[in-house]
Amino acid sequence: EAGVAQSPRYKIIEKRQSVAFWCNPISGHATLYWYQQILGQGPKLLIQFQNNGVVDDSQLPKDRFSAERLKGVDSTLKIQPAKLEDSAVYLCASSFGGRTYEQYFGPGTRLTVT
Amino acid sequence: SQQGEEDPQALSIQEGENATMNCSYKTSINNLQWYRQNSGRGLVHLILIRSNEREKHSGRLRVTLDTSKKSSSLLITASRAADTASYFCATGGGLNTGNQFYFGTGTSLTVIP
Structure with missing residues (x-):
């Protein structure tokens, strides 16, 4: 079974530029999560999708972050414009169901904003 | 602020010893999960314990949950360098947390060969 795929693995941009991350979840997983993990901290949930609908985006900085999951499969997370404090690893995870199910994580995208 | 907090922040033991790490959380939960993250890699799910369970085992892992104290512990027996x-605890599903899902700050475990 293929795992959660993410791309790119690394990205370096200057502040005020925009960037997009892509995630392909495990086949058949209805729930998809995006997390931000700052160095030395635990992951922080940014947004949760159930199929192609948003379940929870309460911690997503909506003035600069956006995410979509068209057709209930792949998802993209965008930051525009980026700030220095956005430097982090962005993790995508998927699960069969909601939060009572284990989550499978991708390798993450390490973003550096200079 | 995040829901779960692990203790200790860092732990160093000899191979073969047992490692215990604790997680405390603030509000009611539906379940508590433990995840492992190797350096520079994604997280791997270890074990899930529901709020109506008190103890769960998986291989060399033993997890306990005390909802009255809002705490959980993860015991790794006969530790290996690998x-x-x-290690992170994650809590979710509690009605009065807005059904949000939180990871703790993590315990960094080093097993010395």
């Missing part, structure tokens, strides 16, 4: 990683 257990070196950061």
Whole structure:
């Protein structure tokens, strides 16, 4: 079974530029999560999708972050414009169901904003 | 602020010893999960314990949950060098948390060969 795929693995941009991350979840997983993990901290949930609908985006900085999951499969997370404090690893995870199910994580995208 | 907090922040033990790490949380939960993260890699699910369970085992892992104290512990027995990683607890599903899902700050475990 293929795992959660993410791309790119690394990205370096200057502040005020925009960037997009892509995630392909495990086949058949209805729930998809995006997390931000700052160095030395635990992951922080940014947004949760159930199929192609948003379940929870309460911690997503909506003035600069956006995410979509068209057709209930792949998802993209965008930051525009980026700030220095956005430097982090962005993790995508998927699960069969909601939060009572284990989550499978991708390798993450390490973003550096200079 | 995040829901779960792990203790200790860092732990160093000899191979073969047992490692215990604790997680405390603030509000009611539906379930508590433990994840492992090796350096520079994604997280791997270890075990899930529901709010109506008190103890669960999986291989060399033993998890306890005390909802009255809002705490959980993860015990790794007979540790190996490959257990070196950061361990996170994650809580979710509680009605009065807005059904949000939180990871703790993590315990960094080093197992010395």
